[in-house]
Amino acid sequence: MEQDEDANAHDHDLASLEHREDSIELLFQTHFSRRYDTGVQVTADKAASALRLHEVWRSHRIDVDFDQFVEDAFLSLQYAYNQKYGQWDQVNDLRALYQDTWYKKIAPFATSLAPEATVLGVGVNDGREVRQLFENRNLNIDLLDISSEAIRQVAQQLSGYRNVRSFVGSFEDWKAESAEYDLFFSLRTLNSTSIDLQSCVRKSVALVKEGGILIYSVSNGYIHMGERGEPRAVQGMFSYETGTIDAERPKQIADEITQLLGAEDASVIEVSEEPTEIFIVAQKNQSGRVSFDGGL
Ligand SMILES: C[S@@+](CC[C@H](N)C(=O)[O-])C[C@H]1O[C@@H](n2cnc3c(N)ncnc32)[C@H](O)[C@@H]1O
Secondary structure (H helix, E strand, O other), rough: OOHHHHHHOOHHHOOOOOOOOOOOOHHEEEEEEEEOOOOOOOHHHOOHHHHHHHHHHHHHHOOOOHHHHHHHHHHHHHHHHHHHHHHHHHHHHHHHHHOOOOOOHHHHHHOOOOOOEEEEEEOOOOOHHHHOOOOOOOOOOEEOOOOOOHHHHHHHOOOOOOOOEEEEOHHOOOOOOOOOOOEEEEEEOOOOOOOHHHHHHHHHHEEEEEEEEEEEEEEEEEEEEEOOOEEEEOOOOOEOOOOOOOOOHHHHHHHHHHHHHOOOOEEEEEEOOOOOOEEEEEEOOOOOOOOOOOOO
């Protein structure tokens, strides 16, 4: 179902909207403090990456083995994501208002893949988006999410797909078996509070083959009930600092991703702001390509 513009909340309404959303940081802290006392300052954005945790472990002289510390921090982060996203049907998902259209901008990149192509999806939750994106059920698809509860439901969501493998872990620390994927996608995930954005963008580019496609999206809104109880799209992203919905934040994060890609070996093909999310599509550069003014 398409929404017309009047159905969207305008910027001046946003601050007054009451919005509820679990905080990954709070959920993480609650779980982590059961095992470690509050003197150990670990924030959720450190917990997905052993590299980031090493500094905390060293400076606090934490009296447990480093590998154990990394595992404990990861389990607390996983707890937070299981709580927030373990059951996708309980999530207030704006895609429900745009069920048949939200993915149209990126669908051509999926349908133009070769029949045996390899795909990596990160932050896929229970994998339901794969059904809309990839009609070819023979593709070799690897899926990763930090939520063990979400990944447990992948087999059920994608029962007709023959070559799907799923993994539980944080992308920052995940050990890929291949760095030759034809297509990478990560939708509404790199905007998560706990993500190490730079390392994730860098890693995603490293994991696709030359000429391979990278698709990212940034969440761009929520469903809210209008005065007559009708569902309305509200554009923006909730800010825990201000307690309001920030209409500019998704664009800022999309800009950050675009800039980070510029510093990597990839070229942005298109950026498009859709009601549910902002899509960024890029292609990994081909190093062997002869440049216009040289190489002869
Ligand atoms: C907002 S959901 C998006 C799910 C789906 N891609 C969509 O757009 O509907 C974000 C997902 O990313 C996962 N996630 C968050 N941080 C992650 C990380 N560092 N590595 C892997 N998955 C992560 C969460 O568990 C959650 O399932």
